Amino acid sequence: FDQRDGFIWYNGALVPWREAKLHVLSHGLHYASCVFEGERAYGGTVFKSREHSERFHTSARILDFEIPYSVEEIDAAKHETVKANGLSNCYVRPVAWRGSEMMAVAAQNSTINVAIAVWDWPSMFDVETKMKGIKLDIAEYRRPDPLTAPSMAKAAGLYMICTISKHRAERRGFADALMYDWLGRVAECTGANVFFVQDGALHTPIADCFLDGITRRTVIDLAKRRGVEVIERRIMPEELASFSECFICGTGAEVTPVSEVGVYRFTPGELSRALIEDYSREVEKQPSPAA
Ligand code: PMP
Secondary structure (H helix, E strand, O other): OOOOOOEEEEOOEEEEHHHOOOOOOOHHHHHOOEEEOOEEEEOOEEOOHHHHHHHHHHHHHHOOOOOOOOHHHHHHHHHHHHHHOOOOOEEEEEEEEEOOOOOOOOOOOOOEEEEEEEEEOOOOOOHHHHOOOEEEEEOOOOEOOOOOOOOOOOEHHHHHHHHHHHHHHHHOOOOEEEEEEOOOOEEEEOOOEEEEEEOOEEEEEOOOOOOOOHHHHHHHHHHHHOOOOEEEEOOOHHHHHHOOEEEEEEOOOEEEEEEEEOOEEOOOOHHHHHHHHHHHHHHHOOOOOOO
């Protein structure tokens, strides 16, 4: 991924893609003092850019550091990077980490580095392909107790259980894995939130020990606008048998129906289809980027 043409925004300036490097003794690498965002631009405009920049700041504060650029500066830098790379439908990856000045658990005086990379990433599936649904495994790892880990931050360190779980799921022939929380309740996937349909209403787990996705909040809004009841509640795995539809959502997944979770089967239906369409209209109706 490092041998490409293009530009990466690095601590305030655009640098050639291949030159955006860091030292092996970076604190972020050894101690996971690192937070990031995952966003998408549609037609040149980053969807919900401000919300993502705000979450970026919040994640850093939870990890006890400050992003040295304001929310507005990060927003502007993202758009500058999208434009510099000549892209319009792409993924946007801001990342911030403690640098290499101090190599110990304590690193109060290290520099906070910030980079923003963007790459081509069109929405991959059309509605009909999406409606076939993906298959989810059940992860062995659980989302940690919020008193055990900074669960609400989009922190690099929390992704080690996601990578292990996603690899295991793929080896076993699944697209992704559903993760339970520390008490065994349904939580989310390795990089997306999860929703279920029961009697025309949407049910989704309360986001208090996993990432409250910006797509999750968008889907809740879109459903409410349709007059669909949305119930955020504790969901136990045994209840999966009582749901008719299931879908996951996130910046990358957008809205993706699920046909299987472990032994449970779902038939992607009308509400999933409606929300795929609503979401795609929502991302397309953003204002064009300022010239
Ligand atoms: N949960 C996890 C673990 C994620 O990595 C993501 C993707 N960032 C999400 C949920 C969905 O978040 P969003 O809708 O903000 O992309």
